Amino acid sequence: MRIGVIGAGNMGTAMGTIWAAKGHQILFSFTNGSMRLQKALAAAGVNGRSGTPAEAVAFGEVVLLAVPWAAVGEALKAAGLLKSKVLFSCVNCLKPDFSGLAVGTTTSAAEEIARAAPDARVVEALPPMAEVLAAAHHRLAGQQISTFYCGDDAEAKAIVAGMLRDLDLEPIDAGPLTSARYIEPNGMLQVQLAYRMGLGSRIGIKLLRG
Ligand SMILES: NC(=O)c1ccc[n+]([C@@H]2O[C@H](COP(=O)([O-])OP(=O)(O)OC[C@H]3O[C@@H](n4cnc5c(N)ncnc54)[C@H](OP(=O)(O)O)[C@@H]3O)[C@@H](O)[C@H]2O)c1
Numbered sequence: 001m002r003i004g005v006i007g008a009g010n011m012g013t014a015m016g017t018i019w020a021a022k023g024h025q026i027l028f029s030f031t032n033g034s035m036r037l038q039k040a041l042a043a044a045g046v047n048g049r050s051g052t053p054a055e056a057v058a059f060g061e062v063v064l065l066a067v068p069w070a071a072v073g074e075a076l077k078a079a080g081l082l083k084s085k086v087l088f089s090c091v092n093c094l095k096p097d098f099s100g101l102a103v104g105t106t107t108s109a110a111e112e113i114a115r116a117a118p119d120a121r122v123v124e125a126l127p128p129m130a131e132v133l134a135a136a137h138h139r140l141a142g143q144q145i146s147t148f149y150c151g152d153d154a155e156a157k158a159i160v161a162g163m164l165r166d167l168d169l170e171p172i173d174a175g176p177l178t179s180a181r182y183i184e185p186n187g188m189l190q191v192q193l194a195y196r197m198g199l200g201s202r203i204g205i206k207l208l209r210g
Contacts, residue, residue, distance in 0.1 A: 004060025
């Protein structure tokens with residue numbers, strides 16, 4: 001599959017690199033001018049290329065949005081029209097100092113992104129910490145990490161679920177896009193556990209069924 005990546009930071013690089021290793025074609029885009037986009041390209045090897053956000057949209061059958069909440073407006077403006085494209089958002093609405101969420105409970109980052117890009121088919125999934133994904137073996141205690149995803153378009157959700165499986169994650173369908181109101185606080189909780197409560201970033205959530 002061709003995947004356009006907007007945001008070649010921790011998440012864009014970690015996910016894009018794994019997908020490239022699985023044979024997907026990746027176009028990385030969006031940078032403040034740091035060297036991270038070059039590092040992402042080097043990590044992705046022959047299946048990686050770079051371009052602008054608009055080129056990522058034109059290239060990708062799916063577009064991954066992997067930018068900080070504060071940069072979403074600028075990223076979507078640079079992306080241009082998404083024309084029914086699947087927009088896989090891993091954006092959490094973390095405040096810049098990671099002290100909490102900028103929006104929540106009555107809306108979510110995913111819903112605001114869908115409002116700002118009404119022509120896209122938005123699916124949200126918040127995979128585990130980039131440090132976990134970037135590790136060669138990112139199962140924890142031998143177990144696949146569960147990753148909740150949500151959206152309003154069944155076909156788009158099925159595509160994103162497949163992309164999560166390619167990351168060796170266990171996709172859990174959390175329902176419509178409004179479920180992002182509950183997925184995003186769960187992401188915040190993991191940030192809190194990792195960085196404020198001292199558990200470190202090698203953590204993940206597992207859904208158990210009885
Ligand atoms: N990190 C995690 O473990 C994790 C886990 C789950 C979800 N998330 C969510 O995933 C999203 C991405 O997180 P991340 O850790 O990958 O962020 P990050 O490492 O800061 O990467 C952000 C990327 O966007 C680019 N960027 C940011 N602002 C820009 C601007 N104004 N103009 C042009 N380029 C800009 C950065 O370019 P430069 O490198 O050049 O600055 C970088 O390529 C966030 O919404 C976060 O909440 C993160």
